[in-house]
Amino acid sequence: MGKNRPLIDVNGLRVDGRKIDELRPLEMKVGVIKRANGSALVKHGGNQILCAVYGPREVHPKHLALSNKLLIRAEYRLATFSVNDRKSPAPRRREHELSKIISEALEPSIFVERFPRAVVDIYINVIDADGGTRCASITAASLALADAGIPLKGIVASVAAGKVEGKVVLDLCDVEDKDGDGDLPVAMVATTKEITLCQLDGNFTSDEVKEGIELAMKGCEAVYEIQHRTLLEKFEHVSKEIQKSSLTDESKGEEKEDSSEEEDDDVVMEIDESELEEMGSKAIEDIVSEVNNEEEDDKNDPEDEDNLSDIVEVEFETEKVEPESDKPEYSTKSIDLDIVEEVIEEDIDEINVVTTIIDEDEGEKKDNPQESENTTENLEEE
Amino acid sequence: MADSSTILGLIEKQHILSLLKEKKRLDGRSELDFRPISFEIGTIKKAEGSAIVHLGDTTVLAGVKCELGTPFKDTPNSGVLIVNIERSPMASPTFRSGPPRAEAIELARVIDRGIREAKVIDVDNLCVVPGEKVWIIFVDIYVIDAHGNLFDASTLAAMAALATTKLPSIVIGENGEIVIDKENGKDLPVQRYTSSTTFYKLQDHLIVDSLTKEEYIGNARFTIAVTEEGNVCAMQKGLSGSFSKKEIDNLIDVGKEMSLNNIKLVKEAVNEYKKN
Amino acid sequence: MSLVVEKSELVVPGQFLGKGKFRAGYGVYKKNDEYYASVIGLLNVRQNNLFLVPLTGSVYFPKIEDVVIGKILSAGMSSWKVDIGGVYEAILSISSVIDRRNDRGPRIYDISKILNIGDIIMARVEVVDRTRVPVLSMHGRGLRKMSSGRLITINPVKVPRVIGKSGSMISMIKNETNSKLIVGKNGWILIYAPNYKAEQVIIDALQLIETQSHVSGLTDRIKLYLQEKMKN
Numbered sequence: 001m002g003k004n005r006p007l008i009d010v011n012g013l014r015v016d017g018r019k020i021d022e023l024r025p026l027e028m029k030v031g032v033i034k035r036a037n038g039s040a041l042v043k044h045g046g047n048q049i050l051c052a053v054y055g056p057r058e059v060h061p062k063h064l065a066l067s068n069k070l071l072i073r074a075e076y077r078l079a080t081f082s083v084n085d086r087k088s089p090a091p092r093r094r095e096h097e098l099s100k101i102i103s104e105a106l107e108p109s110i111f112v113e114r115f116p117r118a119v120v121d122i123y124i125n126v127i128d129a130d131g132g133t134r135c136a137s138i139t140a141a142s143l144a145l146a147d148a149g150i151p152l153k154g155i156v157a158s159v160a161a162g163k164v165e166g167k168v169v170l171d172l173c174d175v176e177d178k179d180g181d182g183d184l185p186v187a188m189v190a191t192t193k194e195i196t197l198c199q200l201d202g203n204f205t206s207d208e209v210k211e212g213i214e215l216a217m218k219g220c221e222a223v224y225e226i227q228h229r230t231l232l233e234k235f236e237h238v239s240k241e242i243q244k245s246s247l248t249d250e251s252k253g254e255e256k257e258d259s260s261e262e263e264d265d266d267v268v269m270e271i272d273e274s275e276l277e278e279m280g281s282k283a284i285e286d287i288v289s290e291v292n293n294e295e296e297d298d299k300n301d302p303e304d305e306d307n308l309s310d311i312v313e314v315e316f317e318t319e320k321v322e323p324e325s326d327k328p329e330y331s332t333k334s335i336d337l338d339i340v341e342e343v344i345e346e347d348i349d350e351i352n353v354v355t356t357i358i359d360e361d362e363g364e365k366k367d368n369p370q371e372s373e374n375t376t377e378n379l380e381e382e
Numbered sequence: 383m384a385d386s387s388t389i390l391g392l393i394e395k396q397h398i399l400s401l402l403k404e405k406k407r408l409d410g411r412s413e414l415d416f417r418p419i420s421f422e423i424g425t426i427k428k429a430e431g432s433a434i435v436h437l438g439d440t441t442v443l444a445g446v447k448c449e450l451g452t453p454f455k456d457t458p459n460s461g462v463l464i465v466n467i468e469r470s471p472m473a474s475p476t477f478r479s480g481p482p483r484a485e486a487i488e489l490a491r492v493i494d495r496g497i498r499e500a501k502v503i504d505v506d507n508l509c510v511v512p513g514e515k516v517w518i519i520f521v522d523i524y525v526i527d528a529h530g531n532l533f534d535a536s537t538l539a540a541m542a543a544l545a546t547t548k549l550p551s552i553v554i555g556e557n558g559e560i561v562i563d564k565e566n567g568k569d570l571p572v573q574r575y576t577s578s579t580t581f582y583k584l585q586d587h588l589i590v591d592s593l594t595k596e597e598y599i600g601n602a603r604f605t606i607a608v609t610e611e612g613n614v615c616a617m618q619k620g621l622s623g624s625f626s627k628k629e630i631d632n633l634i635d636v637g638k639e640m641s642l643n644n645i646k647l648v649k650e651a652v653n654e655y656k657k658n
Numbered sequence: 659m660s661l662v663v664e665k666s667e668l669v670v671p672g673q674f675l676g677k678g679k680f681r682a683g684y685g686v687y688k689k690n691d692e693y694y695a696s697v698i699g700l701l702n703v704r705q706n707n708l709f710l711v712p713l714t715g716s717v718y719f720p721k722i723e724d725v726v727i728g729k730i731l732s733a734g735m736s737s738w739k740v741d742i743g744g745v746y747e748a749i750l751s752i753s754s755v756i757d758r759r760n761d762r763g764p765r766i767y768d769i770s771k772i773l774n775i776g777d778i779i780m781a782r783v784e785v786v787d788r789t790r791v792p793v794l795s796m797h798g799r800g801l802r803k804m805s806s807g808r809l810i811t812i813n814p815v816k817v818p819r820v821i822g823k824s825g826s827m828i829s830m831i832k833n834e835t836n837s838k839l840i841v842g843k844n845g846w847i848l849i850y851a852p853n854y855k856a857e858q859v860i861i862d863a864l865q866l867i868e869t870q871s872h873v874s875g876l877t878d879r880i881k882l883y884l885q886e887k888m889k890n
Contacts (some may be wrong), residue, residue, distance in 0.1 A: 018745050034439050034529070035474050036472065052471075056745040077479075079445060079446065082426070082429075086447035121471070123471050127443065149698070149712055149716070149717065152696055153694070164799055192671065239873050242872045276802055279840070283801075284756075284773075287772050288756050288772055389731060391776040394776075394778075396808055404853075
């Protein structure tokens with residue numbers, strides 16, 4: 001094998017000074033790509049992985065859409081300069097395989113039934129590679145999915161176990177990956193411990209495999225701690241502000257409302273038609289009548305010898321396009337802009353954004369044993 | 383969410399133009415303002431040189447790899463410079479993966495031209511074994527967050543990456559074979575700096591450092607790349623509109639000034655990096 | 659019935675919230691008798707409804723009767739596809755635009771003459787069908803094709819904050835800047851300002867509201883901000 005030195009020295013330390021069950025340094029950040037719906041940067045050992053998530057959005061081309069669930073489409077790519085010898089930008093078979101298994105490692109954590117015929121595109125770019133990129137990619141992708149607000153059953157954490165000089169170790173570095181006896185990448189939904197990625201290549205006894213998976217799962221928990229911390233750090237200040245202000249308001253016995261506000265009854269915000277006209281807008285009825293007038297003019301064109309148009313012309317004549325003074329009555333209900341339906345509540349904004357659809361889903365899921373949540377419960381725990 | 387980013391509403395277009403009449407742009411800049419530029423240099427360990435550029439929100443990453451290869455037949459003693467750009471689908475809902483479309487290829491070739499013709503690096507000095515082995519310098523640029531003006535952001539990133547590249551050393555092995563040692567490298571010699579300025583024409587208004595929405599309604603585009611001595615080393619007119627000679631003369635003058643200013647910024651960033 | 663997480667506490671997907679007989683609202687899912695978070699958000703309970711105020715995600719989830727601003731993406735034979743910032747493209751059919759009662763007989767319409775690709779419209783969500791596709795209507799007063807203004811988008815979750823209790827925030831913004839604003843439930847906003855400065859000030863103020871939506875006394879703060887910026 002041509003090893004220059006032992007991979008595990010007399011003190012039980014590895015080539016980079018780590019203990020058998022120690023993770024390489026991990027650093028994570030979310031929201032790093034503004035254009036994307038969600039994004040993350042993960043540094044794991046020498047790995048630097050960027051991930052951008054777009055979606056849920058309609059699938060193009062349409063024939064790829066799944067009629068009953070969300071399509072999860074991950075794309076894993078190595079940057080040309082991320083490896084020792086410059087790699088051509090065109091994806092190789094390994095990248096295609098990894099794209100597929102990464103999609104499959106993430107899908108179990110996503111509520112895919114919520115968005116049929118839509119897609120979530122996950123773009124992973126390894127900009128610096130140092131062994132264990134697929135695991136770091138899954139870690140990054142799960143963070144990016146959470147950053148995009150996609151409903152998840154839990155966050156997926158991933159790390160590889162391995163075998164080095166007969167010992168089962170955690171989180172192989174590049175050298176160990178190349179010169180060791182085996183590689184065992186694992187991914188797990190951190191909070192439910194469901195394993196969503198499990199691969200092996202090398203030479204392990206079956207006991208070593210089980211030991212390796214155990215060790216990897218422990219490693220995933222440690223990775224999740226950092227994912228969790230990363231998310232908390234980004235949004236903690238919001239939570240603290242609200243908790244602080246609600247405490248103050250409660251002690252004052254006030255509603256958390258701007259004191260300068262008048263006690264308005266539910267005045268619906270109205271924009272009258274003239275204001276809309278000033279803003280530059282056109283009622284659709286006016287547009288339709290204009291178009292009808294134009295068409296009538298066209299039809300009156302003597303050069304038009306199309307028989308069909310004659311028939312239409314007759315119809316126009318019997319009917320005369322809507323006169324301006326006679327605006328069709330639609331509903332007399334003053335819809336206008338019923339924009340304000342919500343009233344800002346005491347402490348935090350009750351943001352009833354989500355539709356009854358989602359609420360219905362929750363109800364359905366409770367009742368319908370076919371739905372995925374119940375399916376999860378029925379799964380045998382490992 | 384449904385992506386209508388490529389469709390610009392009529393009122394959006396009208397609004398951009400009416401703002402331009404007041405010499406203002408969507409983000410408050412005036413017509414000839416560049417957005418703030420910042421650099422992160424040398425962050426990619428596996429690359430021989432690397433630089434991330436933030437041009438406003440546009441983010442671009444350039445990585446340099448130095449490999450040994452065979453020279454071109456007509457220049458047997460010269461090294462090779464290859465500049466490539468990837469418009470990663472990470473960066474915009476409008477970028478697709480797969481073989482590059484014509485716009486992407488044009489982008490890569492224009493940037494390549496600027497760097498090559500400026501003779502940023504002296505390829506004649508990259509010969510290892512005459513006629514057999516030369517250095518191939520790969521500059522690969524990845525767009526990470528696309529918010530307009532990929533041309534200038536890419537040139538900046540490529541320049542900063544090249545100026546901080548460590549050319550690996552050559553070691554002759556026992557059997558006379560040539561081995562490259564990337565751990566120990568020396569600075570890749572850079573002869574001069576270059577930078578570019580890209581203009582868009584929106585009806586009759588000329589703007590610099592365009593935003594994505596502005597690029598959708600531009601009818602013509604003009605890029606000029608300049609060396610630090612003030613010589614023009616590359617130009618490209620793009621899109622299907624046209625310029626008058628007077629406009630082009632003006633763009634050359636203004637573009638040269640702005641590019642020289644950009645060169646100053648790159649140099650500052652590179653020197654800052656080298657100090658530490 | 660017990661919660662292990664406090665009100666307004668920040669939770670992450672998969673985090674255990676509590677047990678009992680709640681109703682799982684937005685951002686919460688149920689497994690047996692246990693409740694978990696499905697998005698990053700702040701926990702809230704109202705009566706029996708356990709839900710999260712999301713802190714991430716900007717997709718709009720259409721509700722019936724929402725008035726939204728949208729952009730025409732394509733024109734078919736008798737209907738248009740409209741972008742309203744949701745997961746799915748909305749549909750607007752010709753029958754939701756013209757009044758059939760006054761129309762007799764067949765029409766040969768090139769419907770793109772009425773609404774063309776790129777047109778910005780105000781429409782109402784008539785129904786969200788079983789396949790989740792929102793169906794729009796332009797029947798009703800105030801539902802129009804817009805022909806000018808600055809279009810920006812904010813996170814739809816922040817829309818109530820931008821409007822304010824009984825419209826207080828938005829009226830204040832309009833008054834302080836002498837401008838008109840239309841806020842769609844989907845977070846798309848059309849700004850019609852008398853000059854560029856007012857427009858920029860409004861955009862900056864809206865961004866402030868977005869990032870500080872949780873802060874109390876926001877309306878007053880924004881008012882001061884606007885007054886300051888609109889000076890000179």
